[in-house]
Amino acid sequence: MGGTLLSPLPWKLADDSAIWSQNWSWRPSPERGEFTEKPSVCQLCPSACGILVRLVNGKQAVRIRGNSNHPFSKGGICPLGASGLQFVYAPYRIREPLKQTGTRGDPNGFKPISWDEALKEMGTRLAALRQENKAPSVAVITGQSRGSMSDLWRQFMTAYGSPNLFTMPDESDSQRLAARLAFGAAAPFTFAFERADYVLSFGLNLLDGWGPFVRMQNVFSNWRTESAGAVQTELVQIEGRASVTASKANQWVAVNPGTEALFALGLAYVLIESNLYDAGFMTDQVFGFDNWTDAAGNSHEGFKQFVLKHYSPDQVSKETGATAEEIIAIGRKFGAQKSALAVWGQGRGTHASNLYHDLAFMALNLLKGNLKNNGLVSLETPPPFAPLPEAAAVSSTAEGLAGTRLDLASSAKPPLPGNALHSFCDALGGSPAYPLELLLVHEANPAYTMAEPSLFRKAAAKTRMVVSFASTMDETAAMADLILPNHSPLERLDDIIGLPATPCAFYAIAAPVLAPQLDTRSSGDVLLTLARAAGEATAKALPWNNYETFLKDRVKGLAASQRGAVAGPTAVNLTTMQAGQNLQPNYKSDSDLWKKLLAGACWYDAPGDHLATLPTASGLIELACRSLPLAPGQAADDKLFLPHYQPLPPSGAADQFPLQLVTYQTVTVAAGLHPNPPFMNKLIPDDLLLGNEMFVEIHPRTAQQLQLADKARVVVQTPQGEAAARVRITHAARPGYVFMAQGFGHKNQDEYVRGKGVNANELVEVQLDPLTGLGTVWITRAQLRKA
Numbered sequence: 001m002g003g004t005l006l007s008p009l010p011w012k013l014a015d016d017s018a019i020w021s022q023n024w025s026w027r028p029s030p031e032r033g034e035f036t037e038k039p040s041v042c043q044l045c046p047s048a049c050g051i052l053v054r055l056v057n058g059k060q061a062v063r064i065r066g067n068s069n070h071p072f073s074k075g076g077i078c079p080l081g082a083s084g085l086q087f088v089y090a091p092y093r094i095r096e097p098l099k100q101t102g103t104r105g106d107p108n109g110f111k112p113i114s115w116d117e118a119l120k121e122m123g124t125r126l127a128a129l130r131q132e133n134k135a136p137s138v139a140v141i142t143g144q145s146r147g148s149m150s151d152l153w154r155q156f157m158t159a160y161g162s163p164n165l166f167t168m169p170d171e172s173d174s175q176r177l178a179a180r181l182a183f184g185a186a187a188p189f190t191f192a193f194e195r196a197d198y199v200l201s202f203g204l205n206l207l208d209g210w211g212p213f214v215r216m217q218n219v220f221s222n223w224r225t226e227s228a229g230a231v232q233t234e235l236v237q238i239e240g241r242a243s244v245t246a247s248k249a250n251q252w253v254a255v256n257p258g259t260e261a262l263f264a265l266g267l268a269y270v271l272i273e274s275n276l277y278d279a280g281f282m283t284d285q286v287f288g289f290d291n292w293t294d295a296a297g298n299s300h301e302g303f304k305q306f307v308l309k310h311y312s313p314d315q316v317s318k319e320t321g322a323t324a325e326e327i328i329a330i331g332r333k334f335g336a337q338k339s340a341l342a343v344w345g346q347g348r349g350t351h352a353s354n355l356y357h358d359l360a361f362m363a364l365n366l367l368k369g370n371l372k373n374n375g376l377v378s379l380e381t382p383p384p385f386a387p388l389p390e391a392a393a394v395s396s397t398a399e400g401l402a403g404t405r406l407d408l409a410s411s412a413k414p415p416l417p418g419n420a421l422h423s424f425c426d427a428l429g430g431s432p433a434y435p436l437e438l439l440l441v442h443e444a445n446p447a448y449t450m451a452e453p454s455l456f457r458k459a460a461a462k463t464r465m466v467v468s469f470a471s472t473m474d475e476t477a478a479m480a481d482l483i484l485p486n487h488s489p490l491e492r493l494d495d496i497i498g499l500p501a502t503p504c505a506f507y508a509i510a511a512p513v514l515a516p517q518l519d520t521r522s523s524g525d526v527l528l529t530l531a532r533a534a535g536e537a538t539a540k541a542l543p544w545n546n547y548e549t550f551l552k553d554r555v556k557g558l559a560a561s562q563r564g565a566v567a568g569p570t571a572v573n574l575t576t577m578q579a580g581q582n583l584q585p586n587y588k589s590d591s592d593l594w595k596k597l598l599a600g601a602c603w604y605d606a607p608g609d610h611l612a613t614l615p616t617a618s619g620l621i622e623l624a625c626r627s628l629p630l631a632p633g634q635a636a637d638d639k640l641f642l643p644h645y646q647p648l649p650p651s652g653a654a655d656q657f658p659l660q661l662v663t664y665q666t667v668t669v670a671a672g673l674h675p676n677p678p679f680m681n682k683l684i685p686d687d688l689l690l691g692n693e694m695f696v697e698i699h700p701r702t703a704q705q706l707q708l709a710d711k712a713r714v715v716v717q718t719p720q721g722e723a724a725a726r727v728r729i730t731h732a733a734r735p736g737y738v739f740m741a742q743g744f745g746h747k748n749q750d751e752y753v754r755g756k757g758v759n760a761n762e763l764v765e766v767q768l769d770p771l772t773g774l775g776t777v778w779i780t781r782a783q784l785r786k787a
Contacts (some may be wrong), residue, residue, distance in 0.1 A: 468483045
């Protein structure tokens with residue numbers, strides 16, 4: 001350590017880095033003047049961290065830091081949030097509305113158009129389609145699922161008469177459907193990590209960007225803090241790659257990727273067979289655990305007998321790659337711990353899961369009694385907003401809503417359809433039941449971030465007009481016919497509804513800290529303008545003059561509920577908050593609440609009592625999901641109503657593609673809507689990206705079989721395509737698998753992002769869940785060959 005500090009090398013490298021960054025052609029040079037700081041909430045990911053933005057003379061932002069007075073993030077911030085200014089001053093920002101005058105996708109075909117012209121063209125087109133009873137030929141894709149813009153889009157589409165509204169896929173899509181079957185309420189699951197003493201993590205990157213980033217860092221820090229009389233929480237990571245989370249866990253169980261749900265069912269067997277489950281809870285609060293009889297007198301197998309018959313450790317071991325002894329040991333420890341918790345998902349939670357697999361993980365928590373009131377698992381509680389105005393249905397609207405969503409217009413529609421964007425794109429790109437005239441894409445870049453993005457590109461090619469609301473020239477904006485640029489996150493007024501996986505209701509306002517730097521407009525204001533132009537029904541359903549008025553109405557309804565409180569600088573204690581607890585409002589009026597939220601505070605409330613009145617057929621949590629509709633002609637097999645392992649086989653011949661490709665995400669690489677900013681490029685290690693070449697990870701045994709040396713150049717091929725890469729040989733990878741990082745391979749943006757590596761999403765295969773139509777991603781057959 002001393003030699004490193006005394007060596008001139010670190011200081012020389014720091015100096016070179018500073019000189020390099022100062023020579024960026026687009027780096028803003030702040031003027032001299034008075035420094036001030038404005039509070040807001042970061043919108044670059046769902047974590048909603050509190051931030052303070054330093055301004056020069058109140059008009060030029062020069063720094064973002066965490067707000068230590070924020071009760072949830074407590075001054076913490078992730079690398080993407082800290083780099084947020086680079087999205088304000090990025091050279092690839094869209095400066096004004098643009099219209100494609102050449103061939104779609106031609107970068108030289110975009111010509112500036114005034115806002116008046118653009119809005120007139122859009123309003124006229126929307127009104128005409130509605131008058132022609134073609135309202136369902138309009139579709140919307142939004143990536144802003146945790147904010148009021150999502151509700152505003154839904155209100156608009158309902159009043160307009162189109163059922164074709166989708167959000168970008170994530171893990172909550174399948175969780176909502178699982179909760180709907182078991183609890184009668186469609187809501188994502190939340191987890192009380194702070195109260196757990198033993199955590200099984202099935203595939204989640206808890207420490208690499210999943211969920212609220214700062215919360216998870218603080219949780220893990222507390223797990224590792226020693227104190228007299230306190231038991232340290234034990235973390236077991238169950239996944240096929242030694243991720244950051246796996247490397248910091250107490251135990252890493254390297255199962256074959258995609259078999260995590262099977263492993264969970266093996267643990268359920270151990271709990272049941274060893275009588276380590278909460279028998280009272282399973283008897284009194286859960287339907288379908290034991291064998292049951294329906295109203296017609298027919299007997300049905302319950303979950304208990306089903307698991308004991310099919311998921312013994314020996315049976316589970318064969319496919320997961322874990323030993324039977326590991327399964328038994330972990331199962332017994334999980335059953336013996338007082339506060340054991342199972343959490344699940346895929347990486348950062350950007351993909352929906354197989355519905356039966358969500359139910360399997362839920363069942364494991366049920367066996368521990370975790371879904372009791374004040375248990376370690378609950379359903380997300382939404383803020384109690386006032387209802388939006390009723391969307392009046394005139395004749396054309398009624399026809400539109402009575403019509404079928406495009407992906408459900410075929411005879412092969414799933415019995416429990418969800419937010420099936422992949423199915424929608426697949427249907428539109430093939431032989432759609434009706435044509436799509438207009439596709440609106442808001443705060444989303446499906447041409448890049450969607451798994452198997454070729455599905456979106458084919459769908460867009462079948463659409464007469466594509467409109468993007470992007471603030472930067474991303475891959476989707478580049479193929480649009482019209483761009484109506486949104487403000488950057490630091491320039492616009494917006495809100496955040498709920499924190500992922502957090503067991504309390506949450507609401508925050510993201511106040512603008514800068515005046516708009518370019519000729520852009522808030523997408524909320526634009527949508528309200530279009531609603532007035534589209535017709536009387538949409539104008540009445542969306543009566544607000546601007547987006548700020550709409551948000552103030554939401555806050556007014558929140559205040560009128562007399563629920564919840566504004567969180568002060570003291571951290572919100574998630575360990576002591578009780579379900580149904582009555583928090584006393586500490587705001588005087590709706591205007592007082594608005595003022596506090598605008599100043600960077602947040603509103604929160606205790607989680608709801610999800611067991612108070614369960615709207616299920618039995619009035620209990622239904623482990624045997626009787627409300628699950630069967631597909632036409634499908635026999636009523638008891639297995640269909642129970643959690644079970646149901647893998648979807650990948651395409652391609654095993655002899656042609658002997659390996660399997662798995663993608664992953666890391667906190668050093670932005671893989672969502674926003675590309676990696678230059679500051680974050682400095683965090684990327686050379687064994688992940690070297691120059692413009694990215695590395696894939698394989699196990700030494702796999703490398704030996706393929707006669708590949710470390711850093712060798714290879715071609716990764718799947719049934720979806722192929723890409724060049726280099727090999728990193730590591731014991732972190734499971735033998736027989738190829739691991740590829742997401743977030744590289746952009747074709748647009750600037751020189752610091754464009755052309756670096758390949759987009760892993762282009763190589764993966766999406767498999768549609770036959771129950772829900774949701775696009776799931778786990779395993780893709782692959783081969784490696786020398787370049």
